[in-house]
Amino acid sequence: MPMKKAPGEEPNEALTVTPPKKWAAGVPAVAHALEYSLEETSVRRTGETLLTMNQVGGIDCPGCAWADPSPGDRHRNEYCENGAKHINDEATSRRIGADFFREHTVSELGRRSDKWLNQQGRLTEPMVKRPGSDSYEPISWHDAFDLLASELTSLDSPDEAVFYTSGRASNEAAFVLQLFARALGTNNLPDCSNMCHESSGFALHETLGTGKGTVSLDDLHHADLIFVVGQNPGTNHPRQLSALEEAKRNGARIIAVNPLPEAGLLRFKNPQKPSGVIGKGTQIADRFLHIRNGGDLALFQGINRLLLEAEDSRPGEVLARDFIESDTKGFEEFAAHARTIEWNDILAATGLGREEIEQVRDEVMGSQRVIVCWAMGITQHKHAVPTIREIVNFLLLRGNVGRAGTGACPVRGHSNVQGDRTMGIWEQMPDDFLDSLQEEFGFDPPRAHGLDSVNTIRAMREGRIKFFIALAGNFVRAAPDSEVTEEAMRTCRLTAHISTKLNRSHTVCGETALILPTLGRTEVDIQADGEQFVTVENSMSEVHTTQGRLKPASPLLLSEISILCRLARRTLDGTADIPWEEFEADYGAIRDHISHIVPGLHDFNRRVTRPGGIQLPNAVNEGVYHNDVGKALFTANDFAMLQAPEGHLLLQTLRSHDQWNTVPYTSNDRYRGIHGSRRVVLVNPEDVAALGLSAGQHVDLVSVWRDDPDRRAEDFRVVPYPTTRGCAAAYYPETNVLVPLDSVADKSNQPTSKAIVVRLEPVASPASVSTG
Amino acid sequence: MFSVEETIEVAVPVSAAYNQWTQFKSFPRFMTVVKKVEQVRPALLSWTLGVGPVHREFQAEIVEQEPDSHLTWQSLERHFVHQGEVLFRPTATGDTAAGTTGGTAAGTAGGVADGTTGGAKDRTTVTVRIEVDSPGATALLGGLPELVGRVVQRELRHFKAYIEGLGAESGAWRGTIRGGRVRPEDPKPQRSRVPHWPVG
Numbered sequence: 001m002p003m004k005k006a007p008g009e010e011p012n013e014a015l016t017v018t019p020p021k022k023w024a025a026g027v028p029a030v031a032h033a034l035e036y037s038l039e040e041t042s043v044r045r046t047g048e049t050l051l052t053m054n055q056v057g058g059i060d061c062p063g064c065a066w067a068d069p070s071p072g073d074r075h076r077n078e079y080c081e082n083g084a085k086h087i088n089d090e091a092t093s094r095r096i097g098a099d100f101f102r103e104h105t106v107s108e109l110g111r112r113s114d115k116w117l118n119q120q121g122r123l124t125e126p127m128v129k130r131p132g133s134d135s136y137e138p139i140s141w142h143d144a145f146d147l148l149a150s151e152l153t154s155l156d157s158p159d160e161a162v163f164y165t166s167g168r169a170s171n172e173a174a175f176v177l178q179l180f181a182r183a184l185g186t187n188n189l190p191d192c193s194n195m196c197h198e199s200s201g202f203a204l205h206e207t208l209g210t211g212k213g214t215v216s217l218d219d220l221h222h223a224d225l226i227f228v229v230g231q232n233p234g235t236n237h238p239r240q241l242s243a244l245e246e247a248k249r250n251g252a253r254i255i256a257v258n259p260l261p262e263a264g265l266l267r268f269k270n271p272q273k274p275s276g277v278i279g280k281g282t283q284i285a286d287r288f289l290h291i292r293n294g295g296d297l298a299l300f301q302g303i304n305r306l307l308l309e310a311e312d313s314r315p316g317e318v319l320a321r322d323f324i325e326s327d328t329k330g331f332e333e334f335a336a337h338a339r340t341i342e343w344n345d346i347l348a349a350t351g352l353g354r355e356e357i358e359q360v361r362d363e364v365m366g367s368q369r370v371i372v373c374w375a376m377g378i379t380q381h382k383h384a385v386p387t388i389r390e391i392v393n394f395l396l397l398r399g400n401v402g403r404a405g406t407g408a409c410p411v412r413g414h415s416n417v418q419g420d421r422t423m424g425i426w427e428q429m430p431d432d433f434l435d436s437l438q439e440e441f442g443f444d445p446p447r448a449h450g451l452d453s454v455n456t457i458r459a460m461r462e463g464r465i466k467f468f469i470a471l472a473g474n475f476v477r478a479a480p481d482s483e484v485t486e487e488a489m490r491t492c493r494l495t496a497h498i499s500t501k502l503n504r505s506h507t508v509c510g511e512t513a514l515i516l517p518t519l520g521r522t523e524v525d526i527q528a529d530g531e532q533f534v535t536v537e538n539s540m541s542e543v544h545t546t547q548g549r550l551k552p553a554s555p556l557l558l559s560e561i562s563i564l565c566r567l568a569r570r571t572l573d574g575t576a577d578i579p580w581e582e583f584e585a586d587y588g589a590i591r592d593h594i595s596h597i598v599p600g601l602h603d604f605n606r607r608v609t610r611p612g613g614i615q616l617p618n619a620v621n622e623g624v625y626h627n628d629v630g631k632a633l634f635t636a637n638d639f640a641m642l643q644a645p646e647g648h649l650l651l652q653t654l655r656s657h658d659q660w661n662t663v664p665y666t667s668n669d670r671y672r673g674i675h676g677s678r679r680v681v682l683v684n685p686e687d688v689a690a691l692g693l694s695a696g697q698h699v700d701l702v703s704v705w706r707d708d709p710d711r712r713a714e715d716f717r718v719v720p721y722p723t724t725r726g727c728a729a730a731y732y733p734e735t736n737v738l739v740p741l742d743s744v745a746d747k748s749n750q751p752t753s754k755a756i757v758v759r760l761e762p763v764a765s766p767a768s769v770s771t772g
Numbered sequence: 773m774f775s776v777e778e779t780i781e782v783a784v785p786v787s788a789a790y791n792q793w794t795q796f797k798s799f800p801r802f803m804t805v806v807k808k809v810e811q812v813r814p815a816l817l818s819w820t821l822g823v824g825p826v827h828r829e830f831q832a833e834i835v836e837q838e839p840d841s842h843l844t845w846q847s848l849e850r851h852f853v854h855q856g857e858v859l860f861r862p863t864a865t866g867d868t869a870a871g872t873t874g875g876t877a878a879g880t881a882g883g884v885a886d887g888t889t890g891g892a893k894d895r896t897t898v899t900v901r902i903e904v905d906s907p908g909a910t911a912l913l914g915g916l917p918e919l920v921g922r923v924v925q926r927e928l929r930h931f932k933a934y935i936e937g938l939g940a941e942s943g944a945w946r947g948t949i950r951g952g953r954v955r956p957e958d959p960k961p962q963r964s965r966v967p968h969w970p971v972g
Contacts, residue, residue, distance in 0.1 A: 070810065070818070193971070201970030211971030218812050218831060222848040251850050322951070403952035404816045404833040404848060421971040430969055600966045617966050621813050622947075622954045626968035 006094045006120045010113055013667050013676035015696070017719055020261070021671045023281055024234035024241065025081065026269030028670070032658075033084035036665060040092040048549050049087045049522050054078040056611045060536050060546035062086060062168050062521050063660060065412040066239045067217050067540035071611040080238035086660045090500055090520040091550055094121025101127055101136040110507035114477060114733060115664045117502045123517035124554035131511045141558065141566070144514055149570040151467055151494045151512070158185030158446070160466040162456050165191040165425045166473025167414020168521070170534035171543070172590045173560040174420040176583060177471050180568040182434070183443050183576040187450030188465075191425050193417050194453035195478055198748040199379040200410035201421070203388035207633045209626035212418060214407035214618050215371055216540050221246050222405035225367035228285070229257040229296055229391075230377020230754070234264015234671060235657045237411055240373075241268040245282045253363060256285035258377060259293050259652065259724045260682070263671040287360070291350050293650045293727040294642040294755045296378055297387040298349035299357065300394050301341045301639065306361040307397050308335055318365060320399030327623065328396055330634035337636035338393075349641035351724050369405030370395065375413070377652070380754040384745040386637035393634055401632065402621055412539045413661070419537030422598060422616070427452050436597040443576040453479060454749050457741055460488035468510065469496040471560060472518075474503040477662035480739035480751035481711070498563055500553075503662065504733075519559045523548040527562070528585035534561075535591070535608050537616070543601065544613025561587060644726060644757045648704060649687060652754040653732035653739070662733045669731075674719065681760065682721035682729040691760060693718050699760040701730065703738035711738050715763060728758065773905045774917040780928040781863055781897050783936050789896040790840045790860045791944035792935045798942060802934035803927045814947055814954050817845075828852075837949035856902035863895040898931070900924050 037046040052058030055078060056071050063083035068074060079087075100120065106129055109117065126144045127136035139147070155161060163181040165174055181189055193201070201211035208214070220226065220243045233240040244254060245268055256265040265288065269281030291299060311318040324331050347354060364370060372391050378384060392401075392408065400406040412418055424433055427450035434445040451459055457479060459465050468475075468489065479485040489495060492510030499506070500520045506513070519525055525532045525548060533547040558566070565584040572578070582589045588605050595604035600616045607614045619625065625632050644650045655661075656669035656678060668675045672682070681701060688695065701713040713735050723729055732753065743752045782789050792798075796817055799806040807827065808820040815834045820827060830849045836857075837843040846855040902920065935941070948955040 197971070205968075205970040209968060210966075211969060212967075216812055216816075218816060218818070222831065222833075250848075323953070327953075399951070399953075402954070404813075404831075418971050421969070422967045426969060428969075433969065598967060615812075619966050619968070621815075623956045626966075 007116065010116050015677040015680065015717055016675040018673040018675065020673045020722070021263040023267035023269055024264035024671060025238060025271055026281065029081035029238075030271050033081040036085045037088035040088045040094070042093060045091050045093070045550060046088055049091050050077065050079060050084055052549055053083065053087060057545065057547060059087065059522055059548055060415060060544065062090070062415045064237050064239075065167070065415050065417060065539040066237045067538045067542055068544075069217060082235065082238055082657075082660065085658075085665055087522060089118070089660070089663070089665065091522045092121055094119070095124050095553060096120045096122070096502065097124045098127070098138045105134045106136065106507050106509060107134050109502070110504070114504060114662060115667070117504060118663045118665075120502050122501060122520070122553035123499055123515060125517060125556050127515040129509050129513040136513070136515060139514070141556075144516065145566050145570045147512065148469070148494070148496060148514065148567055152184065152571045155466055159188060159450070160464065161186055162188045162190065162451060162465050162468045164453070164456070164468065164470040164473060164475055165189065165420050166471060167192050167412075167417030167420060168472040169420055169560060170416060170536055170546070171419045171423050171594070172534050172587045173471060173564060174416070174423040174425050175590055175594050176561055176564045176568070178424040179437070179441070179578065180564055180572075182437060182445040183441070183568070183572055183578060185446050187427050187429070187446050187448065188456065189425050189427050189450055190453040190456045191417070191420055192414055192453075192473055192478055193421055194749065195480075195751055196376055196413055196417065197379055197410050198452075198750040199384035199745050200374075200388055202748045203385045203392065204408060204410070206627060207389055207392040207635060208401065208408070208620050209624070210618060210620055211421070212541055212618065213409045213539060214401055214620045215409045216615075217243055219405050219407055220244070220371060220409070221250055222369060223247055223252050223371045224369045224405065225363055225371075226252055226254045227257060227370070227372040228254060228265060229372060229374040231373060231375035231411055232258070232260075232262045232264060232654070233411070234262055234268070235655060236375065236413060238264070240411065241284065242270060244268070244284055245270055248282055248284070253286045253367070254284055255287045255289065255360060255363065257289040257291050257296060257299065259291060259727045260729060261288060261290065261722055287363070289352055289356060289360070290724055291352060292642070292724045293652050294381045294383070294640075295350035295352070297383050297390055297637065297640055298341075298346045299352065300387070300390040301338060301637070302343070302346040302350070302357045303361055303364065304390065304394055304397060305338050305341055306358060307364065308338055310361065310365060319397050323399035324396065327402070327625075327632050328634055329629050329631040330636075334393055334634035334636050341639050345639055345641060349639075364398065369403065370398065370400040371405070371407055371409055373409040373411050375411045377754055379410075379748075379750060380745070380752055381642070382743070382745055382752050382755065383640040384750060385747045386635075386640065389635040390637050392632075396632055396634060402623060407620075410539070415538070416536040418539060418541070419535070419543065422537055423594070424598075433597070440593055440596050441576060441578050452749055454741060454744055454751065457481070457485050457488045460491050463491055465491070466493040468492050468494070469498070470505065471498050471564070472500075474505045474662040476505045476508045477503065477733040477736065480736055480743070480753065481741040482733070482737040483711070484741050498560055516563050517554070517557050518563060519548070519552055519557050521546060521548055522550045523552045523557075524550065525559050527559070527587070532559075532587045534587060535613070541616040541618060542613055543608060543616060545608055561590070642755050645704075647691065648757050648759045649683065649726060649728040651681070651701065651703070651728045651730060651735070651738065651756045651758040653735045653756075654729050656731050659731070664731075672721070677717065678731045678734060679716045680719045680730065681716045682719050682723055683760070684723050684725050684727070685720040686725055687728070688718060688720050693760060693762065695720050698763045700763055701735065701738055701758050702761055703740065704757045704759065705740040705743060707740060707742065711740065713737050718760065773903060775901065775903045776917060776921045776924055777899065777901045778921060778924040778928055779897060779899045780932050781895055782932045783895050784939070785894045786840045786860050786862050786896045788941045789898055789935060791941035791946075792931075792938075793843075793858060793860070793898075794945040795941070795943045802930045804930065805923055805927060814945060815949050815952055833952050834949050835952050837947070839946050839948065843949070851906065851908075853905040854902055856900065859899040859901075861897045861899070863897050898928065900928065
């Protein structure tokens with residue numbers, strides 16, 4: 001197979017700004033997906049990946065966690081533009097090995113952009129950076145495991161080790177990782193959930209007794225009214241647009257709530273349908289609420305207050321009294337508190353007019369089945385947990401949980417982020433799970449809670465962490481406060497990454513650093529017992545198989561499970577009665593043990609191979625609430641409003657359309673009309689004028705936080721954009737440097753990446769931006 | 773709008789008849805028009821009906837369900853809106869076997885004796901009532917009420933043959949549904965049936 005050549009140097013592109021798009025997908029989505037795929041790999045491999053993607057027995061798209069339609073209802077092309085790009089980014093024909101690392105020192109790689117690092121291709125052999133060296137050099141797998149095991153066994157305490165998991169990891173790999181960590185003696189299991197939906201988990205668990213969403217695709221199809229709040233499905237979950245399109249065809253109305261009028265919220269041209277190719281497509285949002293960053297708590301408090309007042313006027317007609325009586329607790333306290341929220345505060349926090357909120361109330365009262373979908377626009381705020389609790393209050397008021405077409409729908413990003421948590425990747429797993437581990441494997445798991453992502457960085461900074469290993473992901477770019485995080489990571493004695501491609505985390509090394517190259521999801525995985533498959537769980541709790549089809553990028557690659565099992569064997573050396581060899585040879589053996597430990601996955605091996613896999617039950621839909629009170633819980637949530645001081649803005653970080661998590665594929669964001677540069681800050685035109693700035697001006701973004709040092713993201717260009725007044729937006733990971741480590745959501749400890757107080761400091765070399 | 777009501781007597785106890793009826797996924801085994809049933813959740817079903825090359829899929833919500841008594845449903849589609857109920861009653865002592873009876877509100881009555889004889893012990897009357905609110909389809913197909921009635925009657929006979937042939941139900945779901953919501957069978961259900969820890 002010919003190896004495609006990676007770009008040698010960073011291209012010097014110029015920023016061009018065009019008007020934001022008013023619709024998403026359509027023919028351009030297909031063209032862009034194919035263009036990127038064919039740049040990365042061949043026509044044959046593109047066909048092999050795309051035509052098996054999200055099909056029964058095929059490859060689950062790692063791009064996002066959106067659910068697949070029932071097996072009989074799937075399209076032949078059941079993927080989106082971003083999924084196609086993502087999967088062929090992994091299936092790339094580009095390779096990097098020892099030669100590459102001889103040519104590029106770690107310091108040099110550290111100066112490269114995220115995009116350039118990703119473009120170099122697939123990692124093909126294990127590499128080590130020795131103490132004092134500035135270069136990676138080859139190492140055999142045998143020696144790599146020896147090095148890792150010797151470091152782990154020399155720790156003063158297992159709690160000096162941290163095991164990070166990205167949501168790309170399969171259920172089986174995640175289960176093995178947590179088993180290894182706990183057998184070693186630590187619960188230090190941070191994961192990327194800590195940075196995306198941790199707030200949802202805490203709020204839903206407290207109020208409904210489940211950490212997961214309660215809806216299925218069928219519910220979305222039959223809802224009367226769907227809220228899409230703090231979420232940009234056009235870029236982050238494009239296949240959700242198909243579900244919203246079907247819901248609209250069935251008569252649903254959609255209310256989008258966002259500080260940015262994203263293209264995917266406005267209109268969808270489904271490229272699978274003639275009307276999406278040559279027609280106008282489907283209008284998605286019937287109503288768009290142009291809300292201030294973080295105003296969602298106030299919005300739902302306002303709607304809830306209006307519903308309570310409507311019930312006062314028409315007793316028995318507005319609220320689901322029987323349901324509230326039979327299934328909930330805390331209504332009276334909630335209602336009394338809700339009536340005290342002042343309208344002036346609600347309007348100031350949301351930036352909306354009262355009439356707009358009253359119109360929403362009317363839509364709600366005219367709807368029998370309501371769903372609320374949300375993502376990181378909600379979860380990455382200081383008051384994220386109260387906001388989601390208030391959304392639950394809203395759903396409970398009219399009985400919009402537990403029935404067809406109703407419920408809570410936190411939309412997750414990483415394809416198996418939910419499954420990894422189901423497998424026990426959490427630093428605070430409850431005792432019943434740990435008891436099951438003990439019973440199954442005969443060792444005593446540690447009971448003290450471990451470290452999440454933010455606390456891992458804090459502990460590193462304090463010198464308490466010596467060993468860091470990441471199962472996939474790009475920790476230093478996903479984490480907040482980039483400079484602090486990188487400095488913390490460099491305090492470790494050993495850092496190791498199980499990776500498919502190069503990223504910045506490989507350049508931020510402990511004294512010793514290892515790159516452990518692994519099979520991608522697109523690749524055939526052959527072990528002693530033959531060809532293997534793994535399983536994943538999507539946002540709607542469906543657990544199903546995924547099996548790669550391509551020849552591995554290198555014969556030296558080990559699967560994630562192989563790497564973890566071999567490391568565990570070498571480290572634990574028979575101290576626990578865990579059949580690591582059997583696990584590596586036959587992943588079915590791992591699933592057998594999972595079926596004894598994880599509720600709902602009984603008979604895992606047999607059931608998961610059925611078309612469509614296993615639908616994990618959701619207790620809420622069976623009238624059961626596994627929380628402390630055994631009922632759905634109304635909560636009284638203190639009003640909170642975000643306000644930047646005079647001369648400052650509230651910045652949210654976000655993805656571009658040509659980006660997957662921390663990996664930008666290009667410098668373009670065509671839906672928002674940004675081309676050729678990612679170093680832009682989107683600012684409301686009135687704010688641009690009020691701050692004395694001009695379009696295209698060069699500015700530094702400086703975040704203001706109580707702890708002192710200004711955090712600075714240098715040299716961004718001002719782009720006037722229809723964000724809400726007082727609110728701005730810029731791309732991550734470039735702006736993660738601005739998110740203070742200690743700026744976290746209450747309870748969930750999730751970084752507040754959607755509300756950073758910044759000032760824009762003009763810098764030299766102002767230039768006007770070209771418009772087209 | 774039109775409505776259809778069909779009844780059949782089956783020679784099994786109420787609990788057996790009811791339990792068998794809750795096994796929706798098995799309907800295609802003995803019914804001819806029902807091609808596939810998926811139970812998304814206890815209260816949410818996906819149906820595929822077919823006659824010859826014509827297939828139609830729809831989803832329905834079970835609104836009420838009471839063991840050994842009844843269930844009611846409503847369709848979730850915008851087109852061909854229908855709702856209905858299935859009632860299970862022990863056949864009263866002294867009743868004569870009725871076989872299947874039925875008719876539409878339009879007056880197409882007519883019982884069809886099936887030749888079953890015997891006392892009322894361990895026998896159950898199953899009644900299906902369907903209301904269809906689909907002006908377009910009704911206008912297009914003048915004989916639609918009668919057609920629906922005949923189909924329901926025939927499928928009830930298949931049900932009768934199946935459950936009487938088995939002699940006992942092949943499975944059961946004994947939960948209760950009220951207002952489209954499943955009511956827990958046990959006020960203190962097993963906490964460990966599903967993963968209940970927070971998911972980030």
